[in-house]
Amino acid sequence: MSASNVLVVAEHLDGVLAEVTFELLGLGRALASAAGGKLEVALLGSGMDQAASHLGGADRVLSVDHASLRGFHPEACVAALVQVLTEHPARTVLTSTTSMGMDLAAALAVRLQRPLIAYAQDARLEGDLLVATSQLYGGKLLVESAVEGDCVLSVLAGANPAAAGRVDGSPEVVAVAAPAALASCRLQWLEQIKPPAGDVDITQETVLVCVGRGIESEDNLPMAQELATALGGAVCSSRPIVDNKWLPKTRQVGKSGLRVAPKVYLALGVSGAPEHIEGMKDAGLIVAVNTDATAPIFEHAHYGTTEDLFDVVPALLERLR
Amino acid sequence: MNIAVPIKLVPDLVEELELNDDGSDLDHDALTYKINEFCDHALEEALQLKEAHGGSVTVLALDRDEADKALFTALAKGADRAIKVTGIDENTGTLTAAHAFRAALAGVEFDVLLTGVQAPDDREGQLGVLLASLLEIPHVSAVSEVSFDGGTVTLHKEFAGGVLARYQVAPKVVLGIQSARQAPRYAPVSRVRQLMKEASLDEIEVESPTNTSPEVRRVFRPTAGRGAEMLAGTTEDVAARIAELVLAHRGAR
């Protein structure tokens, strides 16, 4: 029944499984059950035995252990996954839209000659068809795609509940021999670099005032800072603000920044791209200020206003004085 | 080293995204297109590398209305050669586009191919990774801080939480650029106009590959989300309500 199996590609940094792995396992379980197949998880690394004990959400762990898989290595991972799938065929391969998943999904699709659906927020089986909904245009539109047979599905990080796939205890672990290609990779992984600690740890704050591109200029940051101080919190931002070097990387929320879950998240001039949402969707209260009524942030916020942030913030400061 | 940069025109998200009559696609005619912001970063990084190490920068785009202007703009910024890839549907899927670029690149000398890390309209994965896989050369996505040292390329890849990894690779390689070392430069409009009059674009015609994109069932706007409750009233009313909500949820301090 291999044809109905689902393979989840586990993600980890230094052996610590990423949250998204559990999100994929939850979705993978639903797909495997619907197809009457097994849910397997590929665990690629070096000395990864510990991690398997958190993968109880799967029926089997297919593990490849090799020195070249010590850090995240796109070329080695793709070669290892092709080997895993040759020995243990699966109809649906689940990767994620993270930095790691981006290097795997399209490469696997080409190597295995199967279609890829990316940015999927959900997926289900309709008879023989796999039907998936992708979030495109920064979350402004959804596209429903259907494929028959084998495929690779790249799932949006943060779109599915991790709790559904988080089961402690190790399932059966099957070792898959590393393919010879791993010894002759052209790409060389040199080292991992941890970010320097910031002045403020935004993951620990109760209140976050997040500024997006709508803040327009570095000169307007003090206004946001004043508001954060008045509310007893800190300022964080979307990626473009950090790319402009207006704030340090340690203040960035989202896919390539930090995941935060404060009690209150006030988003000022943030559009709500999936890469941002992924980092803040679990905040207790989300209030969005955005002049564009169709901004995707309003899909995720609890309260919203289309007032100009340059009107709302001064009025708020006035209130809090 | 010689650098190739494919650039993509994408709908401007500031505009309303209109759908076609049967809801199977965007109404492409009703949209304004602009260069994908990450392509601007890829081009900037390519120009910076050329300025530091020599070599050349070639930009490529699929033929569509706005492609000429985007290509001339790249020339005005300092690219050496601009190629319009013809013979293929401008709104094609990413895998089909990857096949077209593979064919077009047979006539282009390059060591390093820089793409933008992603585009907002891409349902089939990143072109850079697809293309690298078709060309059977290595690829790395989410890249910043590229440098050349003799014959090798060193780069950083970004992970969640600001973690980076450093890699080294000998060409050829495809890198998906997340952000250039500095904000993308502007091309003076006068220079673009002048080039449009004086310079010409190269054209490479490719045989249109068969479309292998997964079937699109429908395109629709998200409405299923829980949706925010929109605050009513004057600016002062809105501010008062936000203050009240925030203080209530923040809890005692």
Ligand SMILES: Cc1cc2nc3c(=O)[nH]c(=O)nc-3n(C[C@H](O)[C@H](O)[C@H](O)COP(=O)(O)OP(=O)(O)OC[C@H]3O[C@@H](n4cnc5c(N)ncnc54)[C@H](O)[C@@H]3O)c2cc1C
């Ligand atoms: C691999 C990858 C990783 C990424 N990682 C991250 C990440 O970690 N974090 C992140 O945030 N992004 C990330 N991004 C970028 C992401 O795709 C978006 O580009 C980004 O989140 C957009 O930031 P923004 O909302 O501030 O800007 P925009 O999308 O430009 O939105 C600005 C908003 O401000 C509103 N606005 C303008 N003026 C006003 C005003 N006066 N008052 C009120 N509203 C106003 C506009 O209506 C608009 O909606 C990543 C992208 C990629 C490809």
Ligand SMILES: Nc1ncnc2c1ncn2[C@@H]1O[C@H](COP(=O)(O)O)[C@@H](O)[C@H]1O
């Ligand atoms: N149709 C295309 N034409 C030119 N470049 C493209 C095209 N599609 C993707 N790219 C390149 O790949 C990057 C990421 O886009 P995408 O692969 O669509 O996510 C873009 O920034 C371009 O550099």
